[in-house]
Amino acid sequence: MPKILIVGGGYAGFYTARKLEKWLRRGEAEVTMVDPLPYMTYQPFLPEVAAGTIEPRHAVVPHRRHLKKTTVITAKVTAVNHATKTATITPEVGEPWDVDYDVIVVTAGGVSRTFPIPGxxxxxxxxxxxxxxxxxxxxxxxxxxxxxxxxxxxxxxxxxxxxxxxxxxxxxxxxxxxxxxxxxxxxxxxxxxxxxxxxxxxxxxxxxxxxxxxxxxxxxxxxxxxxxxxxxxxxxxxxxxxxxxxxxxxxxxxxxxxxxxxGVMANPVLRGTDLPLEERGRLRVQADMRVVGDDGIVEGAWGAGDVSAVPDLTGGGVAGFCVPNAQHAVRQGKLLSKNIVAVLRDEAPKDYFHKNAGxxxxxxxxxxxxxxxxxxxxxxxxxxxxxxxxxxxxxxxxxxxxxxxxxxxxxxxGRDQVELGARATPRAVFEEFASRPKPAADTPAPAPAKTVKKSSPVGAKR
CATH class of the missing domain: 3.50.50.100 (FAD/NAD(P)-binding domain)
Structure with missing residues (x-):
């Protein structure tokens, strides 16, 4: 059974796994998704979470609850060797291990792009x-x-x-x-x-x-x-x-x-792979989201979302590529699952084409x-x-x-205006007032033995 490894559980990764569960026949492929977080974050809601108009837990979608047929691993993929089709998975606790795959889907998303500004x-x-x-x-x-x-x-x-x-x-x-x-x-x-x-x-x-x-x-x-x-x-x-x-x-x-x-930049996880990257550090993919190198298509490798440079065939992108946003990532994930299934069945994949509706x-x-x-x-x-x-x-x-x-x-x-800043240090109050064992009393040192000076017997020679 072909093994499909999805690296990243954000928009593109979650929807790829979700739709693969729908499109794959029983026994047609085995799907594993790896992400360091146990949930997908719906990022357009983050400003409202910051403003207190949305409960934080409602703005995330738990992986394990909604991916019933996918093996979910909460850990990081720290290396990918596509030449041997192996990936290294590093958990937060425990030793790293390697997994084999037949198809890899890189949807690791992006991270904040900063500049070396002091402070x-x-x-x-x-x-x-x-x-x-x-x-x-x-x-x-x-x-x-x-x-x-x-x-x-x-x-x-x-x-x-x-x-x-x-x-x-x-x-x-x-x-x-x-x-x-x-x-x-x-x-x-x-x-x-x-x-x-x-x-x-x-x-x-x-x-x-x-x-x-x-x-x-x-x-x-x-x-x-x-x-x-x-x-x-x-x-x-x-x-x-x-x-x-x-x-x-x-x-x-x-x-x-x-x-x-x-701004954002591609997840640095790509630096630990042998997959082809473009000048901005994103995965090089063609319009059907298959990874492409100087020698053509890299078999068994796909990419979508913020981590990939997906061509925008509508002409409305930036420098010819889709902008990194949720609207593209969601739609790319859905099409990506269909394309993977199509290739498994020796059918032709379709190019991604989505004209921004507003x-x-x-x-x-x-x-x-x-x-x-x-x-x-x-x-x-x-x-x-x-x-x-x-x-x-x-x-x-x-x-x-x-x-x-x-x-x-x-x-x-009305808006909920309660702050829970103390959650960052939940043990602080308990630790402040918790009773602690008294230090053991020092055992008094034994008194030094007295030296008794013996007097010489009367008439004894000195």
Whole structure:
């Protein structure tokens, strides 16, 4: 029985495994999926997780619950030798081991792309996984608690200054949702005012959200400015050492929260393979998602999602390739499963072709933007479109029901504003007050024996 190994359980990997379960006949192939996380993260919901409008666990899809016929391994693939068709799997606990495969599917996704800017690695946080979104939310709420007890001054300004680096969709949605959350908190803190909060978005290009028209992007900037958020265009972050922000324009200020959303790059797992890569470090694939090298198709190797350079046959991509987003990864995963089955049955695979039907973004509660061609919808209607699209796009009906349910409850009861920052150190309180054995009492050392000096008998010779 052919062995299919899927490296990565994100959008493309999860959907490939899911659809292989549907398309493969009984006994036709054995499927194994390896990912260091036990779930798939629906990344378009991360800004709303950071804003407290979505329960974090509802924005992820557990692998083992929904992949019934796939062997799921929660570990990392640290090496691939396609010449011998073996892969090294490294678990968090235990020794690595090698597995054999006949077909490998590389869908390891992307990671945050950063630059060697002083301080960024030490103080910034990304927005690529559910844990990061939760941390941003807890940091914002915790800082409001701290700042409410301080007089006006540099320390309070630092706590209430929030910075997002990157003006793409992820950055703008995160920035807008954080601003929305902060505004909703102000009535709960009488000692703080709207003017005490400061939001800065830093974008190196001359515009934001390149996926929408210039006119729509200018509307977004104006809308955010009216809500007290400032966008710095044609501006680069020069330094963030110790939270002290220095911009290429010469402006500087202090911030306790710096969120990095300035692009993604292919997962470094590719560096441990002998598969062909292009200049940006992505897997080289052709339009049917088979890996291709200088000598042609690499038999038994496939790739999709952010980790792969998939040609965009519609002509709407960047440099001829599909942009790294969920819309492409999901559709590529679905087609990839059909193509793998087709090749197993000696049939011809199909090329990936998906013309973007439009983009939609949430800009905080009750506000959004939608763009399709020359059509732009803004405000509340676009917000409903955003929620409708993504609520239906997250895989599995049980997840869709959970998402729509929490949205309805939030509409009735309001946004949940409880921070759980202490979850990062769950043993701290227990450890502080836990009783400990008393140190053993020191055993007194025995007294030194006394030396008795004997006197000489009377008349004895000395």
């Amino acid at each position: 960024v690695a030490e103080v910034a946080i990304g927005m690529k996984n559910i844990e990061e979104a939760m941390a941003v939310r807890d940091r914002l709420l915790t800082n409001f608690d701290k700042a409410s007890n301080l007089p006006a001054g540099p320390e309070r300004d630092r706590l209430l200054t929030f910075v997002v680096v990157g003006g793409g969709f992820a950055g703008i949605e995160t920035f807008a949702e954080m601003r929305s959350l902060a505004s909703s908190l102000l009535p709960l803190y009488p000692t703080l005012s709207f003017e005490d909060t400061h939001f800065h978005l830093i974008e190196a290009m001359s515009r934001i959200m390149p996926e929408v028209s210039l006119k729509t992007s200018l509307w977004v900037i104006k809308d955010l400015a009216e809500r007290g958020a400032r966008i710095h265009l044609d501006t680069q972050l020069s330094s963030a050492v110790g939270g002290h922000i220095e911009l290429s324009t010469g402006e500087s200020f202090d911030s306790d929260t710096i969120v990095w959303t300035a 983009v939609v973004a949430g800009l905080g509660l009750g506000n959004g933007v939608f763009q399709s061609g020359n059509i732009a919808i803004k405000g509340l209607p676009a917000w409903f479109m955003h929620r409708g699209y993504h609520g239906l796009a997250i895989p599995m009906w049980e997840r869709k029901i959970r998402i729509f349910s929490i949205w309805i409850l939030n509409f009735i009861l």
